[in-house]
Amino acid sequence: MLTLPIPMIVALVLGFLLVRSWLKKDRSSLFLGLLASCALQGVVISLVQHYGLAALRPLQPVTATIIPPLAWVTFQATAIRAADARRDFAHFAAPAFTAFCVAFAPVTLDLVVPAVFLTYGVLLLHALRPGADGLPLTRLEAGDLPGLVWRGIAFALMLSAFSDGLIALALATGRAWLQPWIISLFSSFWLLCIGGLSLSQSLGEIEADLPHARVVSADDIQSDTELMAQLNRLLAGGELYLDPGLTLARLAKRLHVPVKRLSAAINRASGENVSRFINGFRIRRACERLEAGDTVTTAMLESGFNTKSNFNREFLRVTGCTPSTWLQKGRADLALTRSAESRLLSD
Structure with missing residues (x-):
């Protein structure tokens, strides 16, 4: 046999x-x-x-x-x-x-x-x-x-x-x-x-699109404050950080700066690496979607995640609790607020 x-x-x-x-x-x-x-x-x-x-x-x-x-x-x-x-x-x-x-x-x-x-x-x-x-x-x-x-x-x-x-x-x-x-x-x-x-x-397979950044002199390099302001303006529209395929290389390419320059500026300004910094924006967007009544899955997809394990891990890191626990806390807080408003109206 x-x-x-x-x-x-x-x-x-x-x-x-x-x-x-x-x-x-x-x-x-x-x-x-x-x-x-x-x-x-x-x-x-x-x-x-x-x-x-x-x-x-x-x-x-x-x-x-x-x-x-x-x-x-x-x-x-x-x-x-x-x-x-x-x-x-x-x-x-x-x-x-x-x-x-x-x-x-x-x-x-x-x-x-x-x-x-x-x-x-x-x-x-x-x-x-x-x-x-x-x-x-x-x-x-x-x-x-x-x-x-x-x-x-x-x-x-x-x-x-x-x-x-x-x-x-x-x-x-x-x-x-x-x-x-x-x-x-x-x-x-x-x-x-x-x-x-x-x-x-x-x-997963990622398009290799590292920016071909030119060599810049010390006088030509933006300060961290200027670069972060430019980054925040780029992210304000939401479309960029909501892309699940966003990479550090693509982000640097949009800002026309070398990868190491951008990551160093984010590290110094926020105390976090680039992925945590961007995922912070995404989790805040997910919280907004949950408050608006979206399901956890919809909030995940609408905030730039396409993997539930990644979403749950980052949500826990940013908020200190899971999405379901966060929703329960939100409902409890809303119930307390409405109860307090009812008492005020009755008085």
Whole structure:
């Protein structure tokens, strides 16, 4: 009777998610490629470790080292900057070098493969240090969530390097029988983490429209006060911040200033990052819609959110309570006000 090992089950799950995302057309080709590479690795591990296809063993480290640079390129192109084929393609020297090692220096693979995973995991964590304002192509409605998702992917990559260390320890202590179990369990976990996290709604495909800001001199730079006044005038109409697809890059482009200049001004003037600042406008608009009698869902859509989890999280952060609790408090306050007015009239 044919049994399915854990990596194969993970590969089937990722394959299903890949097909669903492709049919829905809600992910960029890079995200789909990341899902496909994770699913492929699950299949290769299963065939080698559980079905005894030794001929595919040399392929396993090569397909594995495709994933970290692909995750990095996907991160850069969907969160930081527009895609650059020449610069991005250079990162795939990692699997090419791994293939070279498979052919000519297999003894080095125990060092090369974990080094690739660890390097790209650390690169991701370092790139995420600036926080939400360092991800100009992500939707502002998602708040800090995109950064948390990418940190999860970074730690999943680093976990693979840790599992390689466990394998080396098992072999050194005469417990070689643990190797297939370590590979299956750890690889299944990090593959599922990377594949699942890459489907987060906060990482949807965003048009890469970073402003090509000119270099400005110190005399030409607006003061924070002037820039914030210009920003507030732009937001006063409401149409811009009500766009669920608004990003820091698009906002900077409308103001004709560099991304870093705008985020720094908002940080200093408000003490908040850009996503929290813009979402504050959105939540205040949502409160107005709730007061006008809209349902929570209608208020969410009318205030620039298209994901309920993002809306609830930001509503709680800004108001200190959930939308339903806020509505109940509003009704209670209204009832008290009407009761007081009735007593005054009766007196």
